[in-house]
Amino acid sequence: MLYRDALKKAMDDLMEIDDTIVLLGEDIGFYGGNYRVTDGLFAKYGEKRVIDTPIAENSIVGNAIGMALGGLRPIAEIMTSNFSLLAYDQIVNHLAKIRYMSGGDLCIPLTIRMPQGVAKQLAAQHSQSFERIFASIPGLKVFTASDSITAYYGLKQAILSDDPVIFLEHILLYSQDFPFYEIDNFDITKQRVIKNGENITLVSYLKMLHDSLQAVKEVEKVLGITVEVIELTSLSPLNLDLVYESVKKTKRLVVVSEEPKTGSFTSEIITKVMENCFYYLDGPPLRITAEDTPISYNRNLELFSIPTPDKIATKIINWGREHGL
């Protein structure tokens, strides 16, 4: 199933049975959504439930907070995470705080969907990843969808949650076809082991998960080892039990993400692993991220600044050789 169709199916399936679920965002209705995720829902549910908003992200989130307080279960789409900064006050000062400031009186069952990451030559203002700034705010849950399973089951879990959820998608995954099958008792907060292995634990999510999986084939061939790959489906709450368990076995950690390196969410993952598994490690962790630069329009510079399957493989192989693999 296409990733975008899995997202749509999650919304559609729940909208059919619960008419308090409404969608709002830029171009999501009549136009069908910039990435076609909501295509067809406007015709099916009408303009009162699939609401075309003006280009005013602050109000999209601010209005959605009010809708949630008023008994609806809104799903706001921010066209890309780059524009979420216009709603940053609403997300941080209001969405994440109102329940606490009200002493637990109020609930805000709001899901904010947004794609992020580098696509192709969209330049500095349309290519960013922001998981670090959402996952570090108490009061927000932050989920990621890396394939059609997490897109469908994860988004459903986000929508049904009575708490605010930032639901991160990746701009280059929308048109990808992933296997889809039925799962009972899916829980996005538990993280997922994608592939078992013995010698390295690799942690990633969103598009970098797929680039890493490609790289791992090369790494395993060249080094003659196996790599365990863990997908983080929930960055907040951040339950790393699967990672600790894995690192205690493999004794080596690699984390891959598309954020610029300094202060990226990889730092949090590595810190927690160091706090919990320090004496199990056989060498320093490896962090593979984008460069600490804005993203360039020029294709060569763009690709030079972010991890690619080749670069991920080379970095892991060099690091592995340097540290006894």
Next chain:
Amino acid sequence: MNKSLAEKFYYYMKLGREFELRAKEEYMKGNIGGFLHLAIGEEGTHVGAILGFGNGEFFVHYRDHVYAIARGIPTKFLMAELFGKITGISKGKGGSMHFYSSSFNFYGGNAIVGAHIPHAVGLAYAKKYLGKSDGVMVAFGDGATNSGNFYESLNLAAVYQVPLLFFCENNNYAIGTRIDRVSAFKDLYKKAKDYMPAVQVDGMDVFEVYKAVSLAKEYIQQEGKPYFIEALTYRYEPHSMSDSGDYRSARELKLAQERDPIDNLLKKALKEGLLTKEFVEEVDKKVEMEIEEAVEFAINSKEPDLEELYKDIFCED
């Protein structure tokens, strides 16, 4: 104005003022911390708006004490909140700026200027969608009318055609900056009049505010559309307890105090026989006792357990 209305006006305005005078005292004693924004002088605006609006959801900024009192939230829970106690209306986690009570349809208590206005638009949308709206009111200050939140909300309330009353309390100062120095319009209702009906009233006259808000409420309920009121008022105290207030002249303050909303009501209502001296004395005594009890309740209430730090972050813990 009739007798029972005049009595309610007096009771809530007096209760609001005495509550705040006492809060000021307790702040000086160190029993209340943080920022304390008083509305002394603005009672006609706050009480007139709440009583005029009746039922319906209400959103407000951080100068929220008198609005909450007029909504009928018992003063002991409000005073306990100022004292940071677990019995406070927000369990001591919000403080002066963050009174919340869903059972009183009181949605804060928000301390980011203008940022709560979009919430009111959204809630009004939800209620209209669910087909059960008494109307929604959002109060904000003159300072908020220069923010993007304000303009986005005027636009969207008009686009979505939601039953929402925009209530602007213009006390002439955005913290320490006089509004005409930073706003292109001195008459703030003019900012809204191309989006919806918009009027200006004397906020120092509780009955004028009440009348305007009652009419607005009727309009938004019957038409299902937004409406805008600007109430001209004045705060006697500085912006907050940590502000010197020296950006205003003594003469300006004195002129405002000559139009005091409580004195104003008393003068009129006693003359017209709507209030009696006996009633006023009785209310004064009752208010004094109620405030005393509220303070006692706050003092005797427990601090939150330290475990409370981790509670109320999520609904699903």
